[in-house]
Amino acid sequence: MSRQIVIEPVTRIEGHAKISIQLDHAGGVQSAKFHVTEFRGFEKLCEGRPFQEMPGLMSRICGICPASHVLASSKAGDMLLGVEVPPAAEKQRRLVNYAQVLQSHALSFFHLSSPDLLLGMDSPPAKRNLFGLIERDRDFARRGIRLRQFGQHVIELAGGKRIHPGWSGPGGVHRQFSTEQRDEILRTLPESVESISLALDWLKGVLDSFSAEVRHMGNFPSLFLGTVSNEGGLEYYDGTLRITDSSGNIVADGLDPKSYFTYLGEASEDYSFMKNAFYKPIGYRKGHYRVGPLARLNVANFAGTPRADGELQEFKQRASGAVCESFHYHLARLIEMLHCVERIEELLGEPQLYEENVQAKASLNKREGIGSCEAPRGTLFHHYFVDQNGLMTKANLLIATGQNHQAMNQAVEQTARHFLKPVTAGAQPNEGILNRLEAAIRCYDPCLSCSTHAMGQMPLIVEMIEPGGAVRARIGRESPCELS
Amino acid sequence: MRALLIALGNPLRRDDGVAQAVLKLPIAPETESRALFQLTPEVAAELAGFDPVIFIDADASAADVIIEAVNEQSSIGAFTHFASPSEVVALSRSLFGFAGQAFLCRIPANDFSLGEGSGRRAESFVRLAAERLRDLLAVHLSPQCEHSY
Numbered sequence: 001m002s003r004q005i006v007i008e009p010v011t012r013i014e015g016h017a018k019i020s021i022q023l024d025h026a027g028g029v030q031s032a033k034f035h036v037t038e039f040r041g042f043e044k045l046c047e048g049r050p051f052q053e054m055p056g057l058m059s060r061i062c063g064i065c066p067a068s069h070v071l072a073s074s075k076a077g078d079m080l081l082g083v084e085v086p087p088a089a090e091k092q093r094r095l096v097n098y099a100q101v102l103q104s105h106a107l108s109f110f111h112l113s114s115p116d117l118l119l120g121m122d123s124p125p126a127k128r129n130l131f132g133l134i135e136r137d138r139d140f141a142r143r144g145i146r147l148r149q150f151g152q153h154v155i156e157l158a159g160g161k162r163i164h165p166g167w168s169g170p171g172g173v174h175r176q177f178s179t180e181q182r183d184e185i186l187r188t189l190p191e192s193v194e195s196i197s198l199a200l201d202w203l204k205g206v207l208d209s210f211s212a213e214v215r216h217m218g219n220f221p222s223l224f225l226g227t228v229s230n231e232g233g234l235e236y237y238d239g240t241l242r243i244t245d246s247s248g249n250i251v252a253d254g255l256d257p258k259s260y261f262t263y264l265g266e267a268s269e270d271y272s273f274m275k276n277a278f279y280k281p282i283g284y285r286k287g288h289y290r291v292g293p294l295a296r297l298n299v300a301n302f303a304g305t306p307r308a309d310g311e312l313q314e315f316k317q318r319a320s321g322a323v324c325e326s327f328h329y330h331l332a333r334l335i336e337m338l339h340c341v342e343r344i345e346e347l348l349g350e351p352q353l354y355e356e357n358v359q360a361k362a363s364l365n366k367r368e369g370i371g372s373c374e375a376p377r378g379t380l381f382h383h384y385f386v387d388q389n390g391l392m393t394k395a396n397l398l399i400a401t402g403q404n405h406q407a408m409n410q411a412v413e414q415t416a417r418h419f420l421k422p423v424t425a426g427a428q429p430n431e432g433i434l435n436r437l438e439a440a441i442r443c444y445d446p447c448l449s450c451s452t453h454a455m456g457q458m459p460l461i462v463e464m465i466e467p468g469g470a471v472r473a474r475i476g477r478e479s480p481c482e483l484s
Numbered sequence: 485m486r487a488l489l490i491a492l493g494n495p496l497r498r499d500d501g502v503a504q505a506v507l508k509l510p511i512a513p514e515t516e517s518r519a520l521f522q523l524t525p526e527v528a529a530e531l532a533g534f535d536p537v538i539f540i541d542a543d544a545s546a547a548d549v550i551i552e553a554v555n556e557q558s559s560i561g562a563f564t565h566f567a568s569p570s571e572v573v574a575l576s577r578s579l580f581g582f583a584g585q586a587f588l589c590r591i592p593a594n595d596f597s598l599g600e601g602s603g604r605r606a607e608s609f610v611r612l613a614a615e616r617l618r619d620l621l622a623v624h625l626s627p628q629c630e631h632s633y
Contacts, residue, residue, distance in 0.1 A: 063521065111525060130525060134578050142579045149526035163521045 019437055020271075021416050029420055032413035034405070034441060035272045043395045051080055051369070051386050054395075056166040058382065061397075064107065064447055066164045067100040067155055068375035071237070072382040075371025077170025079258070080386060082365035088355035089172035094237045095347045096158050096165070097373060098340040101236065102192075103151025104376035105293070105333040105340075108445040109199070110144025113330055116439050117206065121213065122432035140202075143195035147337070150192045154344065157181045172359035182348045192341050193307070200311065200334045210327065216418035217440045218326025218411025221246030223279055223289035225403070226296040227257070227374050233304040234296060234312075234339060236374035242299040243279060243289060248321035251279075257372035260381050266398065277403040288406035291378025292444065293332035298322040305346070308339035326411045326443040333445075364390045375400050377445055401446040411440040485584065487621050488534035489517040490527070492541040499593030499606040502613075503540035506591070509614040512621040523567045528575035528582075535584025536624050538617065539569040542593035542606075549613045551620055554586040587620070589613055 024030040042061050046054060055073040059066035071093055078085055085093075115128040118136055126132075133141040152162040158177060159165025167174050207214065228242045229235040241255035255263060267276045267284050279287035289295070297316075303309045312335060315323065323332075347353055369384045378400025385394040419433045489511065495501030504519045516534070520527070523539070531537050539554065554569045556577075567575075569588050576582035591609050595602065602610070 130575065131578075134575075138579065145526050145529055145575070145579065148524075149529045152524075152526055163524075 019412055019441070021412075021420065021437075029413070029416040032409065032416045032437075033271055034408045034412055043397055046392050046395050049392050051077055051364075051384055051390050051392055052170055054382075054384065054392070055169045056164075058397075059164045059166060062447055063163050064104050065100055065375050065377070067096045067159065068373060068380055069382070070159075070165065070168050071097055071373045072371040072375075072380045074168040074170060075373065076369035076382045076384045077371070078360075078369070079371065080364060080366050080369035080384065080390070081170050081360070081362040083171055083360040083362045085172040085360050086355065086357045087352040088176070089168075089358045089360075090237070091347055091350060091353040092158055092173050092177050092358065093168055095177075095344060095353070096155055096168070097236050098343045098347070099151045099154035099158075101151075101374070101376045102337050102340040102344075103148045103155070104445075105337045106144060106147040106151060108376075108442075109330060109333050109337075110141070110147065112445070113439070113442050114140070114144065116435065116442075117203070117210070117330070121210075121435055121439060122430075125431060125435070128435070140199075143198065146188075147192055147195050150188050151340075153188075154185055157184060171361060174358070176356055176358055177353050179354060182354075185344065185348060189341060189345055193338070196334060196338045196341065197307070200331075200338065203331055203334060207331075212418075213436065213439070214325050214327040217415045217436060218407070218443060219324055220407075220410050220414060221324055222407060222410075223251060223282075223287065224295035224298040224322055225279075225289045225291050225379060226299040227372070227379060228300055229304070232301040234300040234302070234308075234336075238373075241379065244299050244322055246322050246324050248298070248319075252281075257379075257381065258370045260370070260372065260398065261383070261396075264398065266396075266402075272405070274405050275398070275402040276405045277398060278406075285406065289403065290407045291400050291403045292329065292376075293336050294323060294326070294329045295378065296374065297332045297335060303335075303339050305339050305342035308335055308342055311335045311338060326407070326440060329443040329445070364388075377401055377447055378403055399447075401444070404444045404446065408441055408444050408446065411443065412437055415440040485514075485535040485625070486533075487512060487515045487625060488531065488537045489515055489617070490523075490537065490539045491517065491519045492521070492523060492539060494521050496598065496600060498595040498597050498599050499602040500542050500596050501600070502542045502591045502593055502602050502606050502610050503589075505602065505607070505610045506540055506589075506613050506617070509611070511614060511617050512625060514625050515621065523569065523572050525567050525572070525575060527567070528572045529580050531573070531576040531582040531584070531586075532580045534582075536587055536621075537573070537582070537584060538587045538589055538620070540589045540591065540613065540617075541569075542596075543590035544592075544594055544596070546590040546592040549589065549591055549609055549616055551587050551589045551616055554588050556586070585624070589617060 058073040156162040159167040381398040383396040491503035493500040
C-alpha cells in the first residue's frame with residue numbers, strides 16, 4: 001500500500017504552502033512536491049492601470065522585498081519612456097537594492113533559519129524561534145535584529161518608508177539624497193560589518209556539525225542563473241545574465257535581460273499556483289535552474305569589494321565546480337550581506353549620489369517595457385505591455401521563487417529520501433525529520449507572496465494519503481497525530 | 485521620558501487606516517510617533533528610552549476604544565515576517581533594555597475593503613481614541629507619575 005505525507009503549511013517561510021511526500025508500498029519515499037496553495041494574481045489586476053502607477057502597485061506584492069519590485073517595475077517604466085535615468089537616480093536605486101538584499105537576508109538567516117542552526121534541527125519546535133535564540137545567545141539575536149533594522153533604515157531614509165517605499169518610478173526617483181542621510185547611515189554601518197563577520201565565522205565553524213544536512217538536504221547538479229557586471233562580477237541592478245552548470249562551465253553569457261523570454265520558458269503544474277521556469281535550449285525539467293545567493297556566487301567571478309571577495313574565493317574552494325549544496329545558500333547569504341554593506345559604504349562616498357537631478361522626464365515612447373534586477377531571492381523580471389494611452393494591457397512577472405520551484409521540489413525529495421525512514425502504517429514521522437523537510441525549503445528562503453503575489457499563514461500539517469486518496473494520518477504542529 | 489505611539493495598519497484598506505488617522509490628531513507634545521503597515525521584529529530595537537509605548541491598531545473584535553496593557557505573557561509564536569505587540573515588547577525588554585510601560589489601543593473597525601478613508605463609525609472612534617490617549621498620556625507624562633519595571 002502506498003501513502004502520502006503532506007506538510008501543510010510549511011513554517012518559517014513567507015506565505016502559504018504545503019509539502020507532500022508520496023510513499024511507495026514499502027513505506028519508502030516515492031516522490032515529493034512543494035505546493036503553493038495561495039493565489040492573488042497581480043499580473044491580472046494591474047491591467048487597465050497607467051504604467052506610471054506600476055511601481056507603487058507592484059511594491060504591494062511583497063512586504064519583504066518591495067523595493068526590488070519597485071526597481072524592476074521602474075526599469076520597465078524607464079524602457080517605456082525610452083530614457084536613461086540620471087546617475088543620482090541610478091545610484092539611489094542601487095543603494096536601496098543593496099539595503100533590500102541586506103535586510104531580507106538578515107531576516108532569513110537570523111530570524112528564520114538560525115534557530116535550526118543554533119539550536120539544532122531536532123530541538124523542540126517551541127524553542128525554534130527568536131526567543132529560543134535569545135535564551136541560547138542573546139548577542140547573536142540582538143545583532144540579527146539590528147542588522148535588519150539597519151537595512152530597513154537605509155530604505156526608509158531613501159524611500160520614505162521601510163515597507164512599500166514608492167520613491168522610484170519611470171525615469172528615476174522622486175527625491176534627492178542628502179549628506180545628512182549619509183551620515184546617519186554611516187553611524188551604524190561599522191556595527192553591521194562586525195555583526196555579519198561574526199555570523200560568517202560562526203556559521204563556517206558549525207558547518208561540520210551539519211554534514212548530513214549539507215550532503216543530503218538538496219545537494220544536486222543544476223544550472224545556475226544570475227546577473228553579472230560587464231567584467232563578470234557580482235551585480236544586482238544592471239548588467240547581463242550568465243548561466244553556468246554544476247561543473248562551473250559557462251553555458252550562456254552576456255544574455256540581455258530584456259530578451260529573457262527568448263531563452264527562459266515558463267510552465268505551470270496542476271499541483272501548485274507557482275510558476276516554474278526553465279532554460280529553453282535544454283527544455284522543461286532538464287533545463288531547470290537555480291537563482292538567488294548560491295547561484296549569484298556560483299556565476300560571478302568576483303565580488304568587487306575587499307571583504308566579500310575574500311569570502312567568495314574561500315566559498316568557491318568548497319567545490320571543484322559550482323557549489324551545489326542548497327544548505328550553502330545560508331553561507332552565500334551572509335557573504336552577500338557583507339558585500340551589500342561594503343557597496344553601501346562605497347555608494348555613500350560617491351558625489352553623484354547627492355546630485356539634484358534625479359528624474360529623466362519623457363512621455364510614452366514604447367509599448368513594451370522590461371525591467372530586471374537581482375532581488376534577495378534571485379533574478380526578478382517585470383514585463384509590461386501598454387496601449388497608446390499608457391494603460392497596461394498585459395503584465396508578466398517572473399519571480400525568483402518560481403525559478404527555484406523545481407529545485408525546491410528536488411531538495412524536498414532528496415531530504416525525504418535520506419532522512420525519512422520507511423513509514424509503517426500508523427507511525428508518525430519524527431518531528432525533527434519534518435523540520436528538515438521544511439529546512440530544505442527554507443534554504444531557498446522562498447517568498448510565496450512574491451511568486452504567486454499572495455499572502456498567507458504558516459502552521460504545519462502532515463498528511464499520509466493512501467493510493468486511493470484517503471487520508472491515512474494527519475499530523476499538525478499544534479495538534480497531536482490523528483490517525484484514521 | 486517621551487511617549488512613543490506606533491500606529492499599525494494599511495490606510496489603503498479603509499478602516500485598517502484608523503490608527504494612522506489617530507496620529508493626525510493632536511495628542512501630546514512629548515510624543516514621538518511611527519506609522520507602520522505591520523510590526524516587525526526590528527521595531528523592538530526602537531522602544532528603549534520611551535515610556536510609555538502605545539501600539540494603536542484597528543480591531544474587528546472591539547466594540548469600543550480600549551486601551552489596555554500589552555499582555556506580555558501571551559504565547560510567543562514562531563517569528564516570521566511580522567510580530568505582535570507582546571512579542572515586540574518582550575524582545576525589546578530582553579535585548580534592548582526597554583523598561584517602560586506598554587499599552588495597546590484597540591479601535592473598533594469593520595470595513596477592511598480596498599480603498600482610502602474609513603467609515604463614519606470608525607472615524608468617530610478615531611476621535612475618541614485620540615481623547616483617551618490624551619487622557620492616558622496626561623497621567624503618564626506628568627512629573628508626579630513614576631512607575632518602573
